[in-house]
Amino acid sequence: MKQILNFINGEYVGNASGKTYEKRNPVDNSLIGMVHEAGQPEVDAAVAAARAALHGPWGKLSVVERCAMLDGLVAEINHRFDDFLQAEIADTGKPAHLASHIDIPRGAANFKIFTDTIKNVSTESFEMRTPDGKTARSYGVRTPRGVIAIICPWNLPLLLMTWKAGPALACGNTVVVKPSEATPSTATLLGEVMNKVGVPPGVYNVVNGFGTNSAGSFLTAHPGVNGVTFTGETKTGTAIMKAAADGIRPVSLELGGKNAAVVFADCDFDNAVNTVTRSVFENCGQVCLGTERVYVERPIFDKFVAALKVKAETMKPGRPFDPDTKIGPLVSKVHQKKVLSYYAKAKEEGATVVFGGGVPDMPDDLKDGCWVQPTIWTGLPETASVVREEIFGPCCHIQPFDTEEEAVRMANDTQYGLATSIYTQDIGRASRLATQIEVGLCWINSWFLRDLRTPFGGSKQSGIGREGGVHSLEFYTELRNVMIKY
Numbered sequence: 324m325k326q327i328l329n330f331i332n333g334e335y336v337g338n339a340s341g342k343t344y345e346k347r348n349p350v351d352n353s354l355i356g357m358v359h360e361a362g363q364p365e366v367d368a369a370v371a372a373a374r375a376a377l378h379g380p381w382g383k384l385s386v387v388e389r390c391a392m393l394d395g396l397v398a399e400i401n402h403r404f405d406d407f408l409q410a411e412i413a414d415t416g417k418p419a420h421l422a423s424h425i426d427i428p429r430g431a432a433n434f435k436i437f438t439d440t441i442k443n444v445s446t447e448s449f450e451m452r453t454p455d456g457k458t459a460r461s462y463g464v465r466t467p468r469g470v471i472a473i474i475c476p477w478n479l480p481l482l483l484m485t486w487k488a489g490p491a492l493a494c495g496n497t498v499v500v501k502p503s504e505a506t507p508s509t510a511t512l513l514g515e516v517m518n519k520v521g522v523p524p525g526v527y528n529v530v531n532g533f534g535t536n537s538a539g540s541f542l543t544a545h546p547g548v549n550g551v552t553f554t555g556e557t558k559t560g561t562a563i564m565k566a567a568a569d570g571i572r573p574v575s576l577e578l579g580g581k582n583a584a585v586v587f588a589d590c591d592f593d594n595a596v597n598t599v600t601r602s603v604f605e606n607c608g609q610v611c612l613g614t615e616r617v618y619v620e621r622p623i624f625d626k627f628v629a630a631l632k633v634k635a636e637t638m639k640p641g642r643p644f645d646p647d648t649k650i651g652p653l654v655s656k657v658h659q660k661k662v663l664s665y666y667a668k669a670k671e672e673g674a675t676v677v678f679g680g681g682v683p684d685m686p687d688d689l690k691d692g693c694w695v696q697p698t699i700w701t702g703l704p705e706t707a708s709v710v711r712e713e714i715f716g717p718c719c720h721i722q723p724f725d726t727e728e729e730a731v732r733m734a735n736d737t738q739y740g741l742a743t744s745i746y747t748q749d750i751g752r753a754s755r756l757a758t759q760i761e762v763g764l765c766w767i768n769s770w771f772l773r774d775l776r777t778p779f780g781g782s783k784q785s786g787i788g789r790e791g792g793v794h795s796l797e798f799y800t801e802l803r804n805v806m807i808k809y
């Protein structure tokens with residue numbers, strides 16, 4: 324049986340308690356391996372190793388030397404592409420075409436984008452005259468923040484982890500990563516790559532386990548941690564922010580969403596249908612930026628609903644490496660139960676089920692997997708819980724609107740503010756809505772198109788802070804001012 328261990332100070336280790344839990348494949352519920360849950364002793368050891376590494380060979384590297392080492396990670400991940408692909412797919416069940424085009428290549432590229440950033444960023448400098456007639460020059464210096472705790476979700480496990488480990492390490496910090504309990508494999512495997520390219524022990528550590536009363540809360544509450552960066556649900560972000568308040572540790576929070584797409588009658592119809600299809604169903608709807616509310620201008624409402632239904636009908640569920648597979652399962656039984664509870668609630672609340680609403684009929688060998696049907700609803704009031712709460716499944720509610728003002732009001736009527744996408748040929752209207760809809764990320768006639776130099780993050784209860792390009796440096800470095808008098 325495969326053992327999924329913790330990675331502490333450059334070595335794979337179990338735990339003092341002997342506590343393990345089963346990791347099962349969401350495609351067919353088969354057992355992948357046993358995960359060794361880190362307790363307080365392992366979290367203490369990981370944080371101590373990370374702190375010691377700050378003052379060891381890692382801390383003495385120049386920026387250029389450090390970046391060369393991290394660029395080596397990209398080559399080594401690509402060299403072991405199939406190992407990462409197999410591990411990610413076994414943990415998540417996602418289709419191979421998705422993981423091989425997004426998860427693994429972007430997971431590797433995240434190191435390169437931030438080594439390029441840190442090598443090319445400048446700091447400000449000012450000169451002034453002093454009262455005694457001398458001169459003083461101030462300049463900024465970016466120093467590492469210290470030991471960074473990285474708490475990750477399960478939807479894009481490697482990609483979202485390196486999105487934080489990449490800039491953290493490029494800036495000279497050391498990290499302790501707590502992957503989601505549902506997806507421990509690729510973060511753990513990355514330890515082998517770190518050792519292979521010569522990243523010193525203690526720079527990158529992984530503690531496996533759960534959140535509350537487990538590795539997650541032990542790590543975020545640890546006094547040896549200098550900053551906590553988190554991606555996950557808003558309610559978990561609240562708990563993490565409270566934990567980080569002790570010791571005044573900064574947080575970077577990328578949280579949940581209930582993202583709206585706004586489709587005007589003058590849009591390029593095929594582009595809008597194709598792009599909304601992706602934004603609702605890709606990764607089985609388990610994308611933080613995904614669309615769960617679609618607002619369509621009334622003259623094209625019926626045509627749009629019918630076209631999206633046709634697309635949903637083509638979403639064939641199946642095994643990850645089957646070339647016909649268009650959609651995978653949800654990540655776990657726990658998540659399947661949650662999504663299905665919303666499917667039931669939608670019916671109770673009086674939705675018209677345009678498509679789906681249940682579990683697809685699967686062959687016997689896949690029946691135990693975490694499958695749900697792609698689902699489209701109409702006819703609910705904006706107060707319905709499936710219109711207000713984040714479901715994180717392959718589903719959306721479609722609502723008609725008559726005026727631009729009404730569309731903006733409905734899009735903004737949420738506690739969340741992560742992302743939106745607007746479909747129209749009227750560029751004036753698009754740019755108006757881009758400022759009026761309260762989000763961190765706005766796409767016009769597109770979705771999920773990313774330039775990694777740009778800021779990424781949510782407003783309202785979708786997060787605090789921006790990461791990406793130079794914006795990541797605000798969190799992963801301390802900006803110190805030096806003044807010289809001469």
Ligand code: NAD
Nearest residue numbers: 475476477502503533534539540555556559577578579611
């Ligand atoms: P989650 O909040 O349940 O768990 C995320 C991580 O936090 C896991 O590793 C978990 O073990 C840990 N955790 C849970 N409780 C904790 C605690 N008290 N202290 C410390 N750690 C704790 O989220 P999830 O279900 O894994 O992921 C789905 C959520 O992530 C969705 O809400 C989605 O919108 C969000 N998400 C946001 C972004 C973004 O960029 N804004 C990206 C991806 C996912």
